[in-house]
Amino acid sequence: MSYEAIVIGSSAGGLKALKIIFDNLNQSFTTPIIIAQHTSSRSESYLATFLNQDSHLTIKEAESGEKILRSHVYIAPPNFHLLVEEDFTMNLTVDEKVNYSRPSIDILFETAALAYKNQLIGIILTGANNDGAFGIKQINSFGGLTIAQSPESAEVPIMPQAAINTGCIDKIITLEEIAELISSICN
Amino acid sequence: MSLIEHKINIQNNELEFFLEIIFRVFGYDFRNYNKAHVKRRILHRINNLELQSISQLQHKVLYEEGYFDMILRDLSINVTEMFRDPGFYKSMREEVIPILRTYPYIKIWHAGCATGEEVYSFAILLQEEGLYERAQIYATDFNPVVLEVAKKAIYPVQKIKDYTLNYQESGGKNLFSEYYVARYDSVIFDQSLKKNIVFAEHNLVTDSVFAEVNLIICRNVLIYFNKELQNKVISLFTESLIKGGFLGLGSKENLMFTDVFNQYQVIDSKEKIYKKIVTSLK
Secondary structure, three states: OOEEEEEEEEEEOHHHHHHHHHHHHOOOOOOEEEEEEEEOOOOOOOOOOOOOOOOOEEEEEOOOEEOOOOOEEEEEEOOOEEEEEEOEEEEEEEOEEEEEOOOOOOHHHEEEHHHHHHEEEEEOOOOOOOOHHHHHHHHHOOOEEEEEEHHHHHHHHHHHHHHHOOOOOOOOOOOOHHHHHHHHHHH | OOHHHHHHHHHHHHHHHHHHHHHHHHOOOOOOOOOHHHHHHHHHHHHHHHOOOHHHHHHHHHOOOOOHHHHHHOOOOOOOEEEOOHHHHHHHHHHHHHHHOOOOEEEEEOOOOOHHHHHOOOOHHHHHHOOHEEEEEEEEEHHHHHHHHHHHHEEHHHHHHHHHHHHHHOOOOOOOHHHHEEEOOOOEEHHHOOOOEEEEEOOOOOOOOOOOOEEEOOOHHHHHOOOHHHHHHHHHHHHHEEEEEEEOOOOOOOOOOOOOOOEEEEEEEEOOOOOOOOOOOO
16 A cells, blocks of 8 residues: 555644654655644744754645645644645635644544545544544545554543544554654555 | 545535535535535535435525525634734734825725624724724625624623733733623623724625725635635735725735736735735726
């Protein structure tokens, strides 16, 4: 199976978790990654800058209408939902919060599943609510690969646990193992 | 074609027909909205009504009362807040107001105003800058239900804390509490803010220009439209603005890649405020 894109949802503790994944990615890794990280609606967007520091990938905030490219990592801007279109572009909305969150992981995952079908990997990391669980079910129903950070290795285990509880998670592993797994299967 | 691809193909065709028939029967045109958003809204509605397909929903919308209103609500953009993005209002105060002040009479158009929070925010700003009395404000939306809410100027009290913070950050000159009265779980805004506001139904997709204005504020509406429709609506705005008039968009919206970019000067690139520098072709 070849995977065309990876979506990641993270919340409380997500910054550190994402950093560990990016630090452990293989240098030849080029599969596009799209991230919904919960942040306060008042926060400025610093995540892209933070992660960009020493990555071989271009890490940036997603823009409306932007085409998804290889070797790029896209991050949902604070206070906007990020949606993937079936023509592999991205769009933003200011719709109601979903699971008290904007960006919502569910919205990213649901729309990415429709676009990439079984060529998508969905990953749920540390967090304190259950956003992303519904999205994981969608990815799973289209035949994509689903991964949850193992709750005991997560700073806050609630979100990966909620994803695991759907019964739709294929792999439950640590952050280092996630980096290793996606590095090897996306090559 | 796999079974899943087949299913998605059917769904996409059903969606296209559904939007087409809604346009032909009800006159609301969602055909050039971004697809992922519209599809997600419709699929959630189907799920919620425990239906099996978009075709089933279509039947209900066409033949049963109340269903169209539900779809209209699902597809309209109603999330807004007072002084949303305080930096935008600060920039308006500093960069745009001084120029508006040079006109004896100003017309302002809030396009896609939803429930009106940003209209009243701007009305407050105009009052504080001493410009309200010479302003005519048009606040329009395609959805009559949200306009009714806007006309009342009554909002839930639990949002006031956030709005107060926004107001302060936007460069507000008074105490925010001077503008409203709280009662039970609601606040009602000062009725004097409404005096020069006309609320009216107007559909950016299907209606045309109705006035020549000095300032258009249309925030977080264009992000729902595809490129083609964005260009169409921005042309409408360009036609409506006087030479030297201003356009304020949402923080993730941009004139950069549109057909009319060379007709505008960037006033604030972060807050997305533009000034029209050419004369309208009539």
